[in-house]
Amino acid sequence: MTEYLEGRFDSWQAWQEKKNFDRQYVVSFIKTPKEVNRWLYVGAYAQSGSKPHSIKGVVYDLTLLPASLDFAGRLTCSYERKGRQAYPFGESVAPTCEVYQLNAEKLHLSEFPGFKKVNVSFGELARIVRQAIPSWRAALENVAGVYLISDQLDGKLYVGSATGAGGIWARWCEYLNGHGENVRLRKLIKEGGAARAENFHFSVLEIADTHTSGADVLLREGHWKEVLLTRLHGHNGN
Template structure:
């Protein structure tokens, strides 16, 4: 689809189409959507302002490719309009990533979980904007499900990225801080920069449980390094650690989604196993992960 937005001088050619890359004069979201679908009305739309729900951040879910299914599950009948406009908060800012325009086909009550499951079908003429369009909206209240006509004038387009938002390239060992969903995405896609870095080193890592605040300190050594070890966590959630396995057995496998993965220090992938374990012991003592965390030894 070819469209021209005459609101900025910053336009570029992408596959023969001229698209907005960054607005100097902010443009309203629904004005843009109506360029693609002239009959779309805010009165037919519900806004889903997706934010941290106490367990997981929707941006992590989106980057992992699970947002559409995640959004379908609602504790109340939140999407009682023909269309849902999904906006995903960028951590700690007034910026929101456009997650898509969805048509609400139907809803089913799931008695076993006391949830409502919505049949939402992404509207394809707006699909190319998903993960690329950034909207500025200052939300000074807690409500996450809004009537679009009340707020359409406040939803301002600030950017249209040339490519869909994805997990960034490997940021360096000192900056690694992955949610479980992000780790799953990295492992599933075998993102080259991540795999290359993590498989080339041994080291000591920490898993933070964002629900309980407890820590687990572990180490990785030998062939495949940290990449091989973290692949096991991605697959099982607990990596065969006794305390983590017990936790998941008691609370359910989904409780692993509260985990975050960081690196405390690295060593050569051919480093002596005992040297790596010694450093692991040091960090267990420093972080008190035996007395106040998930380490048993």
Template structure:
């Protein structure tokens, strides 16, 4: 079924927004964090010249997009001094509100156009599936699958998700911080009370976590230098394992990954 017909929208009143990673943030993460509208309001061009914005976020599947709302476009409220960024005044409508985060749309994007007109969407944006519940940040599953982006890490600590806090607080071990842009790595360890949860809070709240070379990076590049960081777990240990034993395991991983020679470890 045609999505615009489902939403009872006239194509001439609609501008679509095919939200994809902008090099800094994944829009799906901003949706989970309740910041999508704010993220969408900042545009480098005058993209929202029609009454309604049908917002769709790219999903991992082929040609699959998550419907995250129909927004009323009230025009540009302000622009940056250099004219390179425009800030739109928008309002989330009640149109399709029960489908927000649940409706998965099939749409084959041609080229790199992220702002198709309603006429382009009409007949081509169709229902793929409807989820029983709105898509949300996933509950903790297991340690071997932990691989968090920078924004996901911050989200965890803002919302204190119980399943994640419980799991990460229950074990000690060795972790890996990687920069997806440069490939540089940092191997660290978490031990003592609070385990990974306690140790990673220093990164979520302060970026460098007190590490010497990461502190230098922060002084040189600021928060932007950490935007493409990801945080994963290399090895899990018993929460009661001694500090010395955990550090011994950490050093083994440093040797394996050459993080002293080519990364941010300096000892």
């Protein structure tokens, strides 16, 4: 599901450890989380060959069929998969696969909840940025301010600020590499690996107009660093 929400499903699916897709068409479903026997339909693909992967397995040439897009991300089916076969043939699935629900809109991440309720994980932020979800972008792009990164692994905090064009949105986009070029966070990622950033959560402490002077925003950033002791006990180095 993560790969689908991040827009990486097609490339993720194309690589297979074994030759699982040696048929003319591939119809793709994703098991929905926290629901028994529910599968989200994400599209039908034409298969036109494969080539060996440079390290392991094969990479298929899959072309998403335009006619399948109307229901992709909207249609949920009910199907009980029996046995351990990960890639069953369509003729074995069709007799017991039924339409469970058809949503009006394609599945996507939640809409912007308001500045006081923002608390997103690194993974969620990455999906929001990659999909450029309109409500999130519109809200964060039009404000400067002070934000907080909380490290769920060790409890340490990092206070940062954003000013100028693009506001908080532009600054948070820079964190897709895990550290946003911050010295201490970069060291943390270097030592712990890219997965270390998965422990970060992002929230907003206060907002300001994007025309607010950088000096004023930095003063507010300094205030929060003192209040939260992020220089002494957190990830802030200055």
